[in-house]
Amino acid sequence: MGDLTGLPDLLRECTPQVLAAVVRRYGDFETCEDAVQEALIAAVQQWPVSGIPEQPRNWLITVAGRRRVEMLRNESARRRREETVHHDPAPEVRGDDELALLLLCCHPALSVPAQVTLTLRAVGGLTTAEIARALLLPEATVGQRISRAKQRIRESGARFEMPAPDERLPAVRHVLYLIFNEGHTASSGDTLNRVELTREAIRLTRQLHRRLPDDGETAGLLALMLLTDARRPARTGPDGALIPLAEQDRSRWDTSMITEGVALITGTLESAPIGPFQLQAAIAAIHDEAARPEDTDWPQILILYGLLHALAPGPMVTLNRIVASAMVHGPETGLAALDELTDAPTRHRTAAVRAHLLEMAGDRAGAHEQYRLAARLTLSLPEQRYLSSRAARLTKP
Known part of the structure; x- marks a missing residue:
């Protein structure tokens, strides 16, 4: 059967190649993508028992093609096309x-x-x-x-x-x-x-x-x-x-x-x-x-x-x-530039930058206020904890 520890990585590597080959051959992305997902499920179920095929990519392409045929089998308008597809060889994988x-x-x-x-x-x-x-x-x-x-x-x-x-x-x-x-x-x-x-x-x-x-x-x-x-x-x-x-x-x-x-x-x-x-x-x-x-x-x-x-x-x-600019010319230069900003779509980051520059300039009270503001505005818990800890540090003598 062989070692199956690399099976998830193998399937992930094969997926875009298989999907690309099937879509290029049959054209309909939506149905082909569903068919490839069915083929991947089949591989996860069968390969641990039967072993990984010598050519896993070709196996997946073949199964995906069959699944696509099954998905279209009830559409009478496509039966003739379906029979033709069923007997066509599996599409090859191309470099692009x-x-x-x-x-x-x-x-x-x-x-x-x-x-x-x-x-x-x-x-x-x-x-x-x-x-x-x-x-x-x-x-x-x-x-x-x-x-x-x-x-x-x-x-x-x-x-x-x-x-x-x-x-x-x-x-x-x-x-x-x-x-x-x-x-x-x-x-x-x-x-x-x-x-x-x-x-x-x-x-x-x-x-x-x-x-x-x-x-x-x-x-x-x-x-x-x-x-x-x-x-x-x-x-x-x-x-x-x-x-x-x-x-x-x-x-x-x-x-x-x-x-x-x-x-x-x-x-x-x-x-x-x-x-x-x-x-x-x-x-x-x-x-x-x-x-x-x-x-x-x-x-x-x-x-x-x-x-x-x-x-x-x-x-x-x-x-x-x-x-x-503040690192080159000093924090006052950076703070003056921040004061000129009119658009602040990244409010918590703007507050965090202002806090950092105020701390560099020695304004501990102002930095404390801005760090707390930035912590309230961010949705990231690690950032909240970090900004709050910076604020708390500034309250210590």
Whole structure:
């Protein structure tokens, strides 16, 4: 029978390849996706007893094709087509299938939450229950979102084909970035990291980079993920409490991920047009290469945030640029810049930055008030605990 400990990883790796091959052959994404899920269930039930087939991917493709026929058997209008399909050989897997599937899951007819969910299901191979746990959503909600997404794809008339990558590639990168960010710093809940999401985002971005090795922004996105996730072992204490970057034990950082990320961003900056993900990765590399917090090259980070603000302005870029400016020119400069902000969509982060700068400037009472405000505004329990502890520390003599 053989060792079955790697069965979940094998099925997850095969899922996008199987689904892509079946959809490319038969066309109807909704029915084919359901059929592939049935094939995966069959594998989970049968392989522990009969053993893993010599060609597990082909086995899954064949079973999924049969399941699809069974799903359509009661539709008299398709009986002739069904008989033809039944006798056709199983479709082969092609090199660009997974990329085409990823682009299909990020179809412009879908909302961003639907794109994220469908990508995790169809390309990531996560079950509905796994997605629900990862996103902290009811399983029924995730199931409905997947069902509606497949229906929208059908109604839009989208076909399984390779569009011009430039048309949909920015959306794909954005979805993978959102998946990674939600895993790296969960927007709500009692844990800071959701490793299953960061791991899946890195895996899918690696696949995308392998298909498009000359795309600078994809390389930059992968480098950013690696350089950021490298710090994960030091981001929380034994009790799950958040540890800020300046206080982390840098010996716990993953040096292999840092080495890979630095090599990626160095190579792409030398050979490709500069984009937002590359700039963010370059900033992350500067942080990761500093042996001590005081060794951080803040003037260079400030320059990079200026470039990033010009290319992709946004509230988080603005806040991070203010922090970098304060580290270079002093906290008063940062506080003055915060006073000029009129739009605050990230209220708790703005309050946290103000608290940090007030603490740097020696205003303990003001920092205490802002830390408490930030703690009240965030939905993340680890962040709440961290911000509250910072506030409490300032009340001590």
